[in-house]
Every structure is written in C-alpha cells, then in structure tokens.
Amino acid sequence: MRRTGRYARRTFFLVLVGGMLVAALGFAAGGIALGPPSPRETKPGAPAQREFLASVSEELHHVLLLEKLLEKSPRESEAGLFELSRRADAVGYLANLELARRYREAGQDPWAFYHRALSLHDSAPVRRELASWLEEAGRQAEAREHYLLLLPDEKALQALLRLEQDLPALAEELLKRELWTEAARVLEPLLEGPEGPRLERPYLRALVGMQRYGEALPRLERYWRENPADLEMGWWYARCLEVAGRREAAFVVYGRLGAKGSYRRGVILEQWGRLPEAAIAFSSAPEADGRWRGARLWEQLGRPDKALPLYVALGREPGRLQDDAAFRAYVLLSRKGDPLAEDFLTYLTTHPAWMDRLGKEPRWVEEAALGAAIPAFLKRAEAYRQSGRGELAQLELRIGVRLASLPEKLALGEWYLEEGHYFAGVGLGIEVLGEHPCARAYRVAYPRPFAEPVLKAAADYGLDPRLLWAVMREESHFRPGAVSRAGARGLMQIMPGTGEYIARQKGVAFEVDDLFDPETNIRFGAFYLASMLKSFRGDLDRALAAYNAGPGNAGRWSRSPLGQDPHGFPTAVTFAETREYITKVRNSYLAYLWLYGESDSRP
Incomplete structure (x- = not known):
C-alpha cells in the first residue's frame, strides 16, 4: 500500500x-x-576562506x-x-x-x-x-x-x-554510439528475415566492434567478394585475416584498398624486415600516426631528406603529433640552415619541454590576474555538510561548478586543495588555465601536496622535489588510491612487481596494498626514479622513459640510430604513451621550476 x-x-x-x-x-x-581529504596531509589553511x-x-x-x-x-x-x-x-x-x-x-x-x-x-x-x-x-x-x-x-x-x-x-543509432553488443542483439533476429542481406554490413560492423574476429572472418570474406568497392569493410576483412595469423592474405587485401590500407601494409612490411618498403607505405598513409612512423623510419634508414617533408607537414597539422613533428622539423631544418626553421621555433616557444631540450627558454602564456570570487554555492555546500547533509552538499557542488564563472571555479579549486581534495582542485585549475592562464590558476593546477614525505624522499635520494611532484601529477593527479588499467598503484603509479623489487633492494617488508600509503609510495617512486636517473647518467628523458616503459625499452631506444642523435631520443621512442609521458612530465617539472623558483622547494 x-x-x-x-x-x-x-x-x-x-x-x-x-x-x-x-x-x-x-x-x-x-x-x-566531500569525503575525507587525502591521508597523512596537513592542510595549509586559508584564513580568508575560513572566515568566509x-x-x-x-x-x-x-x-x-x-x-x-x-x-x-x-x-x-x-x-x-x-x-x-x-x-x-x-x-x-x-x-x-x-x-x-x-x-x-x-x-x-x-x-x-x-x-x-x-x-x-x-x-x-x-x-x-x-x-x-x-x-x-x-x-x-x-x-x-x-x-x-x-x-x-x-x-x-x-x-x-x-x-x-x-x-x-x-x-x-546504437552503432553510432559504438554500442556494439546492443546493436548485435537488435540485428541478430532480423538476419534471417527479408531484410537480412541489407543488414549484413551493420551486423559485421558490430561483430568487429566486439572483437569477435573469428566469427566475423567468414562472413566478411563472403561480403568482400560481393562488395569489393566497400573499402571500410575490406579493411576490416584484412584486419581479421591479420588477427587470424594470415598476414600474406591480409597484405594482399590491404594492397587493394589503396591509401586506406597503407598504414597496415607498412606495419606488416616492417614486421617482415622490409624497411624501405615499409617507410614508403607509411608515408602514403592518411593517418597522422602512419606518416609519423614513416618519417621516423626514414631517419632510421639514414634518409632525413625523405623524413623532413613528412615532419614539416605534420608540424603544421593540428593534432597529437604536431609538437613532436615540429620539433623534429626544426632540428633537421636548422642543420641545413633553412630559414623555415624559425617558423617551427616560433610554434615551439610555448611548449616548454621542447624548448628545454633545445637549451632555450620557453615563453609561458600568462594573462592578467583573475580574481577568485568565493562562490555562494560553496558556502551552501559547507553549511549542508556541517549540518549532516553530505549528499546534498555534493549535489550543491556539482550544480554549482557546472554554472560557475571562471573566478568561482578558481576559488573552488583553491578550496579543494586546502581541503586535501587534490584531484578535484587540479582539475579545476587545468580548466581555468585552458581559458584564462594566470598565476593563481597555474598554482592550482600545479600544487605541492604531501610536502613532508616528498621533501624527505627527495633529500634521501638526491632528487629535486619538484621533479617528484611533476611525476606524481602526471601519474595520478595526486590520488593515493589510483589504480591504472595495467595495475599500477598509488601516487607515483608503482606496479606491484616493481614494488616487490624495491622492497627487496631496501630490505623492508612489503604488501601490495602498501602502495596506497602516500609515504610508502613516494619513497618507492623516488627510489626507482633515482635509480633510473643513475642508470641513464642523469638524462631526464631516458630516465622518465625507463620509469614508464621499463629500462629495457629505454635502453633499446637509446641504442637506436635516432636514439643516439643529440636531439633524437624522444622521436626514437616507439610507444606513443611513453613518448607523450616524458614530454608531459618534463612540461610539469618546468612549470614547477617556473612557478616556485629554483631554490623554493617548501610550500
């Protein structure tokens, strides 16, 4: 009732x-x-906000x-x-x-x-x-x-x-949203009906989206035979052949697809060791990743003349690879004395890591000061929290930040840092920086939490504490409980196996959950980073690559022809995630140096 x-x-x-x-x-x-703040952290206090x-x-x-x-x-x-x-x-x-x-x-x-x-x-x-x-x-x-x-x-x-x-x-509609399983459920009962032939293509797209390649392969073979002009499904047919281990057959199909198949043809040719042919295939790919691989391969083959036009084009093309390509274009053009190099240097000026690698000072984008107006919704949320209405406080913040002005978001970010909610604070700092880069926004986006264990670990292992904050920021955004898809844990994202290795080296007891303890995680991360810097003779890029992808991969990249080039190591890194990682950490490290000064380490 x-x-x-x-x-x-x-x-x-x-x-x-x-x-x-x-x-x-x-x-x-x-x-x-509005849960508990990060553990083992003393909040710095902000009298004006406390009074408010x-x-x-x-x-x-x-x-x-x-x-x-x-x-x-x-x-x-x-x-x-x-x-x-x-x-x-x-x-x-x-x-x-x-x-x-x-x-x-x-x-x-x-x-x-x-x-x-x-x-x-x-x-x-x-x-x-x-x-x-x-x-x-x-x-x-x-x-x-x-x-x-x-x-x-x-x-x-x-x-x-x-x-x-x-x-x-x-x-x-489901396919547009990449809801492959749901689309297949809708289509399967219809395949035997009068519309079955027309629905074969969307059903195949759902199958490959679900990575059911073995089931899709015979159907794709039949479909491709009947529809050779459908390049997209031809690509998926070749991809299924490749996954099934039939590389030769896949290579033939990719060849029939023209430019659409160039990238995967390059991959197979590289696997076969036919590097000049692979470089040609990559260079004609429509994907930026393909042309990047082509340029890098041409350099490895000693043909910078063929790499340069690819770098120049990619350096002018907005996207994830633009700054990497602009850097390499600048290096190669400078060696030729080509005045076009200055155009790429101008672009790189606001990219700190690349300028630092060139031994030049970056230009930090900074606009006029932005006042931080403490938002009324923050006061309401605090009132709700103090009166035992915690979920209502969270709702107030959620609605408030959605409607907040930039000054209000900046004030909220500062409040989150004060309360020990670093992930939320940094996120708001980054958001404000994207629209109005100013000193206060930089400081919210680049805070210095967990100061006591960071400073102690830095002193014990001979590291700059700002480097530890930079690694921590990019690894976890200061979340002690962060867990990656690969299983890395904690503030500095230590893998359990690495944690066990470090514990043996230090002669201390260890359990995997210890990595969620900020002090332990920071000490283990500092120990490992210091050992990587020692192994790679203080080279920051190589040490960071080793920290992210393992010393074996970092050593292999260092020994490659590009890796031995004075400015070639970032380009020699073949893992896209690692290549981006070393630049992100270096950018953060330089931001910390710029914000807090060469000798100002303590918050």
Whole structure:
C-alpha cells in the first residue's frame, strides 16, 4: 500500500537526499566529492576562506523551508515549491523534482519540471522517470530520445525495443554510439528475415566492434567478394585475416584498398624486415600516426631528406603529433640552415619541454590576474555538510561548478586543495588555465601536496622535489588510491612487481596494498626514479622513459640510430604513451621550476 500525506513526503525527501543522489554525484573520474581529504596531509589553511565559511547557518534557510514544504499537503506547499523551483541550486533541483512527481501523480504534464531539474543536474534515474512518463503519455519520439541518452542501460534498451518500429534504424543509432553488443542483439533476429542481406554490413560492423574476429572472418570474406568497392569493410576483412595469423592474405587485401590500407601494409612490411618498403607505405598513409612512423623510419634508414617533408607537414597539422613533428622539423631544418626553421621555433616557444631540450627558454602564456570570487554555492555546500547533509552538499557542488564563472571555479579549486581534495582542485585549475592562464590558476593546477614525505624522499635520494611532484601529477593527479588499467598503484603509479623489487633492494617488508600509503609510495617512486636517473647518467628523458616503459625499452631506444642523435631520443621512442609521458612530465617539472623558483622547494 502506498503511504500518503506528511509521512510519505518527509520520507521521500530523506530517501532522495540519502539514497538516489549518491549514485549521481561526483565527477566521473572521482572529482567533486566531500569525503575525507587525502591521508597523512596537513592542510595549509586559508584564513580568508575560513572566515568566509565560518558563519554558514543562514545558508540552511532554503533547505529547511523545503523540508517543511514537503511535510505539508500539495495545496499548502505548491506556491512555496514553485518559488524554490526557480533557484539554480540543489534546493531548486529538489523542488523541481518534487513538483514533477506531484504533477505526474495528479495526471498533469510534469515535463517542464523534469526538464528544469535535468538542466541543473543530469541524473540517469530522473531522466529514466521522464522517459517513462513520455512513453505513458504517448510521446514516443521524445521518449525514444531520452532512452537513447540512457544507453547502454538495459532497461532503456528494452524500452527502445518496445517502442521502436524501425529496428534497423535503432541498430544504426546504437552503432553510432559504438554500442556494439546492443546493436548485435537488435540485428541478430532480423538476419534471417527479408531484410537480412541489407543488414549484413551493420551486423559485421558490430561483430568487429566486439572483437569477435573469428566469427566475423567468414562472413566478411563472403561480403568482400560481393562488395569489393566497400573499402571500410575490406579493411576490416584484412584486419581479421591479420588477427587470424594470415598476414600474406591480409597484405594482399590491404594492397587493394589503396591509401586506406597503407598504414597496415607498412606495419606488416616492417614486421617482415622490409624497411624501405615499409617507410614508403607509411608515408602514403592518411593517418597522422602512419606518416609519423614513416618519417621516423626514414631517419632510421639514414634518409632525413625523405623524413623532413613528412615532419614539416605534420608540424603544421593540428593534432597529437604536431609538437613532436615540429620539433623534429626544426632540428633537421636548422642543420641545413633553412630559414623555415624559425617558423617551427616560433610554434615551439610555448611548449616548454621542447624548448628545454633545445637549451632555450620557453615563453609561458600568462594573462592578467583573475580574481577568485568565493562562490555562494560553496558556502551552501559547507553549511549542508556541517549540518549532516553530505549528499546534498555534493549535489550543491556539482550544480554549482557546472554554472560557475571562471573566478568561482578558481576559488573552488583553491578550496579543494586546502581541503586535501587534490584531484578535484587540479582539475579545476587545468580548466581555468585552458581559458584564462594566470598565476593563481597555474598554482592550482600545479600544487605541492604531501610536502613532508616528498621533501624527505627527495633529500634521501638526491632528487629535486619538484621533479617528484611533476611525476606524481602526471601519474595520478595526486590520488593515493589510483589504480591504472595495467595495475599500477598509488601516487607515483608503482606496479606491484616493481614494488616487490624495491622492497627487496631496501630490505623492508612489503604488501601490495602498501602502495596506497602516500609515504610508502613516494619513497618507492623516488627510489626507482633515482635509480633510473643513475642508470641513464642523469638524462631526464631516458630516465622518465625507463620509469614508464621499463629500462629495457629505454635502453633499446637509446641504442637506436635516432636514439643516439643529440636531439633524437624522444622521436626514437616507439610507444606513443611513453613518448607523450616524458614530454608531459618534463612540461610539469618546468612549470614547477617556473612557478616556485629554483631554490623554493617548501610550500
């Protein structure tokens, strides 16, 4: 039996704040939250902010009003809820949600209130409620759009299957969203019907998306034989052949695809040791990665004349490889005395790591000071937290940061750092830097947490503490509990096996979970980084490559022809992740030196 009256309304509010919101709060990566700060850290304190947040009782006024309204009958409380629903904060969100549910229960149109609530905070449970109501109201096209936004939720998929008249169109929507498994489920029952031949292609795309290459191969072979002009599916046919170990057959198919197959042809030729042919194939690839590999291979073969045009083109092409290619273009052009080198040097001026490798000073982009206006929503969130409404505080922050101005985001970032929530603070600092680079934003984006263990480890192992902060920032963004897909753990992302090795070297007891302890992780990371620097004679790029990819790979890259070139090591690194990593850490290290001075190590 459904409870009615004041008890039901009060229960609704408690359940709403205490339960449903929990699943919807916080950044996807674990950012905005008001849990405990990072362990073993003494917060520095900020008197102005402390004073501002000290008196917060008045901020409870609207939430207390909302609680009272929820205890009253709909007739008594409707006007008050309407007034609260205009607020762009957590109270406004909850008021809109309450009105939406009341209207729905009364058989009235709740769309405007659901829409307002979702504009403040996009919650999957609330969107599901709206989609369900739209379906009940016969507004199927609108319901479909909301259910699509909820995918890959199983209930949303079932609703779409129930609503959809054109199942092939639904499958196409799923494929656009790269929901391969769901698309295959929709298509499989249709393959034996009259539309089966037309649906073979989207079904094949779903199979390869799910990496079911063995199942896809015979179907792709038949499809390619009947549709030789379909280059995309021809590429997937060749890829399935390659995965199945039939490289020769795959090579032939890639050859029939023209430029589309050039990159994979280059890969196979390189595996066969036919390096000049591989360089030619890579050089004609439409993918930037292919042309980069071609340029690097030409250099390895002693043909910088063939590499240079590729570097020049890539250095002018916005993308992930632009700065790498611009650096190499500058190096090769300078050796020829070509004045075009200055164009690439101008581009590199604002890329600190590359300028540092050239022995030149970078230009730091810094705009006028940006005042940090402490946002009102931060005061409300603090009031909610102090009054035991933790989930409501998180909702307030989530809504507030979404609507905040840059000065407010900067102030919130500083507050997060003060509270020990470094990941959230750094994220906001990075966001502000992207729009308005200023000194305060740089300091929020590049903080110096865990100062005591960092300074001690740096002193013990002869390291610059700013280098430890730079590595920590890029490895984990200062999250002690971070775990990578490969299993690396903690602030400096130590692999369990590496942790065991370090413990043996230091003669200390060790358990894998010790890597989540900040002090242990920092000491182990500092020990390992110092040993890599020693192994590679103080060369920072090589030591960082060894830290990331292992000393064996770093040694192999160092011994390659490019690796022995005075400015060639970053280009010699064949792992894209490692190549990006060494530049990111070097950039961060230089930022710390620039911000805090050569001799200023202590926060």
